[in-house]
Amino acid sequence: MYESQGFFSPRFPSDPNGYPKRDEVIRYLQDYRAKFQLPVRTNQRVASVERDGEGFTVRTMVGDTFRARTIINATGSFHNPYTPVVPGQEAFQGRTLHSSEYRNPEPFRNQRVVVVGRGNSAVQIGVELAEVSKTSLAVLRPVQFMKSRLLGQDVHFWIKLIGFDTFPFWRFGKTAPSSSAVNDSGGYKEKVAAGKPDQQPMFTSFYEDGVIWPNGKKEPVDTVIFATGYRPYLPYLQAIGALDAEGRPLHQAGISDVPGLYYVGLEGQRSFASATLRGVGPDAQFVVKKLLHHLKH
16 A cells, blocks of 8 residues: 555555554545645536547536546446345345445344345454344355464565565456455454354345245345445446446456546456555556556657
């Protein structure tokens, strides 16, 4: 994180070997904007992007218009909750929600809850809920765990040290892999092993009162929480031919198929860390070099 931000960047306000809290990240970004006097516009949701000669016209929901020769779309990968379609869901009389809507376990006290997913969010939420309710993780494969620290260093220190963080998968026509292993920083492995929460094979469908498990058993359920990740949501780029039929950006290493359009923060964009704070710095440097070359030619 620190190297990618550059020598003159403000220092991050927390332990460089730990995980920053939400407010620390917000404060860092605010300090960064202030130090470099960046003209950041807030509350400006993009409505459309159109080609305009050799450049683009960007219109926002509040009616403002911007024109530029190039665009960097840096909205990242974690702002559009993804919920899979499960048969029978429309008939289910209980509550369904995405993990992005979850705040704390208290509203689910004494309920029967199923959390769909096997990643960090699913396990963390499941462990919390298991303290106050009967909770299961519905998974396609058993949850895998990784230690949060090895030889006194955070596991991501070693991932970076061996070069996996920055290995250029894109040069081989590949998308950098993502890891579904859960960072065992809160004793999660021990709690899941003890059945708090337990793991169940993903249910095949909903019915009115609950879910139907693969063995055909129907079980009444109060709430199903989908901890099933996020997808990019870029409908404003559809009109310029920047997306495929499923709405995913067409690009190689952040360089769009549309000349003058670039990305930062996409999952697997150039490396294992591309969608994270520690990975966007190197990707931004790479993209800006390509952008400057485009402007000169």
